[in-house]
Amino acid sequence: MIKIATAECFTHGKIGLELHLLAQDYEGKFGSEYIENPNNYGDFDYSKLSVTCSLFIPTIDAVKSILKVENPPKPDYLIKGIKVYNENGDKKTSKIMAKAVMNLTNCDIAIGTTAGIGRGGITILTKDYEITTTSDVYSDLRENNSDELFQRQNSGIKKAIDIILLLLNENIEKIKSMENIEIIKN
Numbered sequence: 001m002i003k004i005a006t007a008e009c010f011t012h013g014k015i016g017l018e019l020h021l022l023a024q025d026y027e028g029k030f031g032s033e034y035i036e037n038p039n040n041y042g043d044f045d046y047s048k049l050s051v052t053c054s055l056f057i058p059t060i061d062a063v064k065s066i067l068k069v070e071n072p073p074k075p076d077y078l079i080k081g082i083k084v085y086n087e088n089g090d091k092k093t094s095k096i097m098a099k100a101v102m103n104l105t106n107c108d109i110a111i112g113t114t115a116g117i118g119r120g121g122i123t124i125l126t127k128d129y130e131i132t133t134t135s136d137v138y139s140d141l142r143e144n145n146s147d148e149l150f151q152r153q154n155s156g157i158k159k160a161i162d163i164i165l166l167l168l169n170e171n172i173e174k175i176k177s178m179e180n181i182e183i184i185k186n
Helices: 014-024 060-065 087-105 144-167 172-176
Strands: 002-008 049-056 078-079 082-084 108-116 121-125 129-133 180-185
Touching: 002 087, 014 049, 014 108, 014 144, 049 087, 060 082, 060 087, 078 180, 082 121, 087 108, 087 121, 087 129, 108 144, 121 144, 129 144, 172 180
Parallel strands: 002 049, 002 108
Antiparallel strands: 078 082, 108 121, 121 129, 129 180
């Protein structure tokens, strides 16, 4: 069994939810909203997935208290306690969040996401890889543009799921060909 855990901000726990729906093979109205045909990615048996937890972590206090990160990067702004970083800060913080949820749950795959100003940060960790990227949509959380924020969220969810499904199917070359990808082999 491959255990997955997420610590998500701008993706609102939807990556974990989608992976849970896939692992349980739910269909229809209870099925996946973002994964049309998982078999297009390869032969991996998705029934071997288990989502340990999918956490929604929008605030700096939650990063400290729930994820047990003693000194997270100081946000550029706070909106009702919600952490707002620039894109580089988002990428750095998404790595910290993924590492923290991996340490807390002892999972095999950890995902961290956060987005303030820019395209956000998405990190996927395994014992072999650290993959960091962004969504493909720019937005600024301070401007409260719901349509733009929704587009950024959807882009981030889809991109993270694409990476995870490609990773499970051992297609690293296809991940490397995606836009704005940083891969570190452990």
